[in-house]
Amino acid sequence: MITPSRTEPTRKALLIGASRYRRHSYGDNHPLGIPRVSLTLDLIRAYGALTEEEFQVSRKATPAELEWFHTREYVSAMQRCEALGKVYDRYRQRHNIGNFENPYFPGFFATPATATYGSIQGAERVLEGFMAFNPAGGMHHAAPDAAQGFCFFNDPVLGILRLRREGLRVLYLDIDAHHGDGVEAAFRSDDQVMTCSLHMDTSYAYPFKGGGIEDTGPLNNAVNMPLPKGMNDDEYRHVFGRLWPAVLEAFRPEVIVLQAGTDILGPDPLGKFHISTQLFLEVVERVINDAPRHSDGTPRLLVVGGGGYHPLMLARCWAGVWGLLSGRELPEAIPPEGEALLRAVDWDQDEEEDYFEDLFTSRLDRLVEGEVRREVRERVDALLSAHPALVRGGIMLEKTVTAG
Numbered sequence: 001m002i003t004p005s006r007t008e009p010t011r012k013a014l015l016i017g018a019s020r021y022r023r024h025s026y027g028d029n030h031p032l033g034i035p036r037v038s039l040t041l042d043l044i045r046a047y048g049a050l051t052e053e054e055f056q057v058s059r060k061a062t063p064a065e066l067e068w069f070h071t072r073e074y075v076s077a078m079q080r081c082e083a084l085g086k087v088y089d090r091y092r093q094r095h096n097i098g099n100f101e102n103p104y105f106p107g108f109f110a111t112p113a114t115a116t117y118g119s120i121q122g123a124e125r126v127l128e129g130f131m132a133f134n135p136a137g138g139m140h141h142a143a144p145d146a147a148q149g150f151c152f153f154n155d156p157v158l159g160i161l162r163l164r165r166e167g168l169r170v171l172y173l174d175i176d177a178h179h180g181d182g183v184e185a186a187f188r189s190d191d192q193v194m195t196c197s198l199h200m201d202t203s204y205a206y207p208f209k210g211g212g213i214e215d216t217g218p219l220n221n222a223v224n225m226p227l228p229k230g231m232n233d234d235e236y237r238h239v240f241g242r243l244w245p246a247v248l249e250a251f252r253p254e255v256i257v258l259q260a261g262t263d264i265l266g267p268d269p270l271g272k273f274h275i276s277t278q279l280f281l282e283v284v285e286r287v288i289n290d291a292p293r294h295s296d297g298t299p300r301l302l303v304v305g306g307g308g309y310h311p312l313m314l315a316r317c318w319a320g321v322w323g324l325l326s327g328r329e330l331p332e333a334i335p336p337e338g339e340a341l342l343r344a345v346d347w348d349q350d351e352e353e354d355y356f357e358d359l360f361t362s363r364l365d366r367l368v369e370g371e372v373r374r375e376v377r378e379r380v381d382a383l384l385s386a387h388p389a390l391v392r393g394g395i396m397l398e399k400t401v402t403a404g
């Protein structure tokens, strides 16, 4: 009898990438100047967990596609900067580019445009009956006319707009450590999209405004769960376990877009939470299991990347996400080729920590005991009892009659 390999896919999922992510972007002194998508793909391949059929190459989004959301002036400014090899002052001032936050780098237009098309392409594959994962995406802060928070083009918005063209009701869930402000703002006036973001309270974290429990938007289609520093696994499980069923019940989506930034993971240098890789994957698995289905049972789910500034944590975590999406049971031990890849990354920020060596040999973390603080319980209680859509449960948005 032949035992099937544990790395055979059991679900219909596609992984979207491009060779240009191998080039150095953002520059040496930027938190995103680290290997992310390329390291993730290499680690997945070291596990033997990606077939040629499952891998999709993304092209660049065209200006016309980017202009579904972005202004023509901004898109052409990005193109001109790439052609000129620098950012003019008038562009810097108007579009918030060419500064430390959103620096110039070779491939200034092409790289974010490719990451952006990946989310449109992912939406199209979802429409065709697959799950899709675009780890280069998730740039949730970008605004129509400006870069914000390391994000040039807002690929989650464009992916959602592609799904909206088919008339689908889209639930956007954002588990990045930062508030998904750009996506929320984009759909303020579309009651067929609900955005739900769990994040570091903006009283102490970027973007330093918005994202409060009371920020529900004029149509009550925004759900925001601001959380205190130091969130542990038990706390996050408690909050998510209460909030998620209420959101699903209230909105009843036809498709889900998940922004899976990894900066909630404990060792992340910019995040202030202490979430483990295991708990992150538990949340992703719950989303997969609860997603609406195609007729063959495949979840209607697009996953995009997002923040994550610890390359080793990020690659381990997103390899695990791909394992869940494609229905593979990846071994906990990182295979020798994978360990060599991770050790080759120039990363020593937490070299003194006792978990450091584990980062190279296991894709999971040592679990830390935690308790659920009263403040955390109270916050989720407050959201569930105050949000108009969640209180009424299911009656909002279902069949909105447009006046006039």
Ligand SMILES: [Zn+2]
Binding pocket: 176, 177, 178, 261, 263, 306, 307, 308
């Ligand atoms: Zn983030």
